[in-house]
Amino acid sequence: MNIGRASKLSGVSTKMIRYYEQTGLIPKAARHNSGYRDYDDADVHRLRFIRRSRDLGFTVEQIGGLLDLWADRSRASSDVKSFALGHIERLKEKMTEIEAMVRTLESLADHCHGDDRPECPIIDGLAENDGDSLRPKRREPQRFGRPGGQSARHHGGAAKVTL
Amino acid sequence: MNIGRASKLSGVSTKMIRYYEQTGLIPKAARHNSGYRDYDDADVHRLRFIRRSRDLGFTVEQIGGLLDLWADRSRASSDVKSFALGHIERLKEKMTEIEAMVRTLESLADHCHGDDRPECPIIDGLAENDGDSLRPKRREPQRFGRPGGQSARHHGGAAKVTL
DNA sequence: TTTGCGGCTTCCCACGATGGGAAGGTCAAG
DNA sequence: CTTGACCTTCCCATCGTGGGAAGCCGCAAA
Known part of the structure; x- marks a missing residue:
């Protein structure tokens, strides 16, 4: 199946799936002749594992450890x-x-x-x-631009927990 | 006084002081002939305000709002x-x-x-x-390098709260 | 005076996890 | 064959912080 399908089934965005592959958290996906990545149920399962781990507040690095523990059927x-x-x-x-x-x-x-x-x-x-x-003088009307920036909204969303 | 002194007195790192100036959170500091930034007690006071606000979990952008509220003696x-x-x-x-x-x-x-x-x-x-x-196959010994990276330790410090 | 050192300057890079978007290839349905 | 949805890679931004290089400045000891 294509990455979009795997994304929907696992709840992990396509961006993140590619990122996890890039960083080595997951193995390089198989490819179709077209160059499209190809996933199977085990891949989706692993992605779900990752998503649940993220939801539980583990960092990606820690999840690497969890995946190893999962894979190692002989660990205590x-x-x-x-x-x-x-x-x-x-x-x-x-x-x-x-x-x-x-x-x-x-x-x-x-x-x-x-x-x-x-x-x-x-x-x-x-x-x-x-x-x-x-008491300080009033700050001059600063449009809160980053270093050279022209302001971007982009994700002023829900509260997140970053550890 | 120099930035290092202001940093020690305020508890804000020199890096951060410059960053706050760059983003417009604080006004551009006065300069000595040498080009060194020059701070006075009011500046230090503002930095301490900022540090305490950060410690209370406000984002830098929110602190901009707080500074405005502090400066505005007529707000409710x-x-x-x-x-x-x-x-x-x-x-x-x-x-x-x-x-x-x-x-x-x-x-x-x-x-x-x-x-x-x-x-x-x-x-x-x-x-x-x-x-x-x-159960997935064991991940190949991934030394957890970022995209092209050669691993860096650099700050594996205390738990932090990022909002 | 020269040397040396510590402090300051700017500039760029990295982090972690995520998304945006551009430029272009692929595929299936119409 | 065209269209539109999907895929590819690549680069950029976020937020707050630190690292480090290259180069200037200031002060004190030799």
Whole structure:
């Protein structure tokens, strides 16, 4: 089957499938005479494995390890388990960090009246500043261009978790 | 003062200070005759504001908004508060996502004996596969080079939260 | 004064995972 | 045969950060 079909069946974009091949996460696909990549059910299965692993927050590099563990029918289940447990630990650390941010922000926000007056403990907290002796001048209307750029929207989508 | 001093005082790396200037997050620094950038206390203060905002998980673009809010002494505190509240929401979404990953992984790990036998519900869960009819062939010893790369270690540091 | 060193400058490259898009080849249906 | 959907490769951008080179600057010790 073609890459588009494999993509639909696995939930991995064609871009990513080619990328995974390029980086060696998956073996080079077979090719039709035309040059089109050809996938079979086992390939799709592997791609689904990869997608599920990504959904669980593993990096591509870690997934390389998982694929090896999957392929190795003689490795101990404890190897897999410790891999998973280590990942859980990392995820929990991340949660803890975010939790700390939330706590800080909430305590700041709790003290903010949120009315039309300008005094704001949130900004003061970020500035560690009660007066405004050091309040900066207004930034000149910066259209937020990257180094030489002309602004691009392109993916202002859903929250993502990058580890 | 020089950029290195401002960096030490603010906790923002010199690389980042220049980057923030380049992207317009901060105004172009004054220069000595030598061409060296020159910072004053207000600049350092702004950098500290930026660093604290980053630590709270705001993106650089959002910090642009925060700086504007800080500079605008006539804006309502409710503007700041809704900004902060929105951010808290995004943070919580992220926590929820990670929590889901952890729950899934833990339930998988709970069923794994973690002994020296190979049967492993974790791998099976990722593969959605109870037998091993579709178990992939071993990946050829891939030294995990990027497209053309010769591997780089470079920052294998602490867990970070990227939003 | 020369030498040396550390700090500064700009410029380019890399990371990880992903998407956009251009230029061109292929295939099946009409 | 044309059309349109699909495929190929190649390059570029994202976001925030660091690495490192090549070259200038400033200060202090020899």
